Each structure stands twice: as C-alpha cells, then as structure tokens.
Amino acid sequence: MRPLPSHLSEDQIKYHIDPQKDVDCFSPINVAKITAGEETGFPPCTPQAVIEILNHYQIDLTGKKALILGRSMVVGRPLAMMMLKQNATVTICHTKTKNLFEETKKAEILVAAAGKAKIVKADMVGEGAVVIDVGINVDQNGKLCGDVDFEQVQHKAGMITPVPGGVGSVTSTVLVKHTIKALKQQKAIN
Amino acid sequence: MRPLPSHLSEDQIKYHIDPQKDVDCFSPINVAKITAGEETGFPPCTPQAVIEILNHYQIDLTGKKALILGRSMVVGRPLAMMMLKQNATVTICHTKTKNLFEETKKAEILVAAAGKAKIVKADMVGEGAVVIDVGINVDQNGKLCGDVDFEQVQHKAGMITPVPGGVGSVTSTVLVKHTIKALKQQKAIN
Known part of the structure; x- marks a missing residue:
C-alpha cells in the first residue's frame, strides 16, 4: 500500500494503526514481532x-x-x-x-x-x-x-x-488472507 | 538486564515499558525503530x-x-x-x-x-x-x-x-549513556 499519498506521513500514521487491523505491517508492534520471530502478528505482505x-x-x-x-x-x-x-x-x-x-x-x-x-x-x-x-x-x-x-x-x-x-500476484492474495485473518481474530471466529 | 526473574513475563512487560525510558530496547517501539534504521530510539545496549x-x-x-x-x-x-x-x-x-x-x-x-x-x-x-x-x-x-x-x-x-x-564493559557504559539520554529527553535538557 506504500508509498502513501504525499499529504500523509507514514512516520506518524504507523503509530495510530491498530495492530489487529494492520494487515500490511505498518505498526511498530507488528514490525517488532517480525524482528523477534513471533508469529502472532501480521508480516508485511x-x-x-x-x-x-x-x-x-x-x-x-x-x-x-x-x-x-x-x-x-x-x-x-x-x-x-x-x-x-x-x-x-x-x-x-x-x-x-x-x-x-x-x-x-x-x-x-x-x-x-x-x-x-x-x-x-x-x-x-x-x-x-x-x-x-x-x-x-x-x-x-x-x-x-x-x-x-x-x-x-x-x-x-x-x-x-x-x-x-509472480511475487506481485501472491502478494495481493496474502493481503486478502491477512484481511480475513484480522476479521476472524477480532470477531473470535475460528 | 535479561533474562528476567522467572515470575516476570518479558512478553507481557515489554508492552508496558515507556519507550522513552526503555534504555535496553525491550519495547516493540524501539525494536521497530532499530529494524527500520531510525535513530530516535534506544538500541539494545x-x-x-x-x-x-x-x-x-x-x-x-x-x-x-x-x-x-x-x-x-x-x-x-x-x-x-x-x-x-x-x-x-x-x-x-x-x-x-x-x-x-x-x-x-x-x-x-x-x-x-x-x-x-x-x-x-x-x-x-x-x-x-x-x-x-x-x-x-x-x-x-x-x-x-x-x-x-x-x-x-x-x-x-x-x-x-x-x-x-571487552564488549561487556562497553555495554555497561552504553547502559549509563542511554539512561542519561533518557533523562535529558524527558526533562528537555540539552
């Protein structure tokens, strides 16, 4: 989804995205999880x-x-x-x-x-x-x-x-997958 | 400072440390800054x-x-x-x-x-x-x-x-340096 339109600052916005809805890993919470090798977050697509x-x-x-x-x-x-x-x-x-x-x-x-x-x-x-x-x-x-x-x-x-x-097509699919995962997590659907 | 005493969970505590006081990089906010190459946070000592x-x-x-x-x-x-x-x-x-x-x-x-x-x-x-x-x-x-x-x-x-x-001695010094930096930032001292 990057780069953002020029009137939006990613450096500010990333702190305000709910990690539970952060399907392309903007939030520092999810970035830190990737760095630590934790699998509970959303990796970038x-x-x-x-x-x-x-x-x-x-x-x-x-x-x-x-x-x-x-x-x-x-x-x-x-x-x-x-x-x-x-x-x-x-x-x-x-x-x-x-x-x-x-x-x-x-x-x-x-x-x-x-x-x-x-x-x-x-x-x-x-x-x-x-x-x-x-x-x-x-x-x-x-x-x-x-x-x-x-x-x-x-x-x-x-x-x-x-x-x-190749990778681009799979990336779009991963984005949808993450979106569905985010929904299920928030609604506690298995 | 790690590992913590066994009755404390690092996975829980790290989310509650103020990034401004996080002198050894527990907080995901600082971990994400290191990953992104931003220099405004505290790297691990x-x-x-x-x-x-x-x-x-x-x-x-x-x-x-x-x-x-x-x-x-x-x-x-x-x-x-x-x-x-x-x-x-x-x-x-x-x-x-x-x-x-x-x-x-x-x-x-x-x-x-x-x-x-x-x-x-x-x-x-x-x-x-x-x-x-x-x-x-x-x-x-x-x-x-x-x-x-x-x-x-x-x-x-x-x-x-x-x-x-070697590295251990310098690490202790970095910890003190970060602590002083944290104080200065919070009190807006140059």
Missing part, C-alpha cells in the same frame, strides 16, 4: 509472499544460503528476519556491497528486491539457484519487468518467478 | 556496544563483509539491522548454518554471539579479520571466557576484543 512461494514449492530453507538483494523496510529487512526464522543462513546485499557477484553466485536462494530493472544477469546467478524476483519496474520498451533479466537467468536458475505474475 | 567499539577504532563498515554468529533478539538480530544501517554487507549464521567455516573465514568483521565457550577457533577466522567477542561463558576451569578461543585467534585476527574487559 510482499516478504510473506516470498515465504509462501518457497513453502508452496517445498523448498526447505534450513541451512540454505539465502541472499537478499535490497535492504528496504518493505522487503529486505523484514524478509531477512523471516528467512532466519525458517533457519536459512541469510546475507543482505545492497548498493554499497563490494564484490556483489561473488556473493550472489553462491546463493542457493536469491531474492531480488533492489527496485532496478533487470540488474540480475545470468553471470550473477549460481547454477540451479532458486530465484525470486520481487521487483516491479518498467523496461525501455514500456513493458513491466522485474529486477531479474528473466530471458537470461531462466536458463541458469533451477526455479524462477516471472514478473508480472 | 550489547549490539550498540559492538557498534561503538567499531566506530571508536574508526573501522568503516561501508561495503565490508560482516558476519554475525548468533540470531538472538538480544544481539544477533538487532545487530544485523544496525550494521546494515552502517552499510555493511551482513550475513547471519547460526546453529543450522551449513559450511560455517566457509562463511566465517571470508568475514572482514566477525561478531561472535553464539553463547558457547571458545567455539571460534583460529581456522575459522580470516587473516587480519576484526573479531568482536560478545560471549560471556565459563570455561572448564571455572574462568570467564568468550565465544572466541582468544589464545589461538589473537595471532590470526587483525584486531580482537578480550573477555572479560
């Missing part, structure tokens, strides 16, 4: 979509080398905490990372959440890696594309999510 | 001590490969967020990590916060690495020791903190 995709395809994260490209509050930072909870060894890379290729090539699970069109090329990806593309950008031809150069990387990756029709 | 030691010795974290051994809420998880804020490339390892030696040997900054006596041996450490030892344990002779085998590792590391007299 986009990183939760990444986790749901991995779980759906039964990719066990335990001991796996997971690399997250990007350190935003919407994806990178909470996702790191959520992947830790599932026992992955987590590395977070960003614009200041040196030797980025060395890092990304060793990842068994590579999550691209940098917000830059097609920056992940085939030579950055290890053979058979699971590649999850969180980016939603517009390429030079005005077409939607991810942070991953899908054409190239699909031949190197073991599994890869497309853009559009 | 132990990871803050690690940061203060690195800053004091002018070790620039930008682009550096930092590895944290341990994923606790007292050290590993918040420290990862704090080192990200200082532009390090951060990897978090733990008991489920495979190929731990491969990971640790490449770290330029290695923070041991696993809570196990002397588990970091010389062959786990890269030549010249900065080694910060957060552990406080008792060895087989009843003497205080860290998570790092200091005798061995001191010859391999470029810089290394001792136990006792």
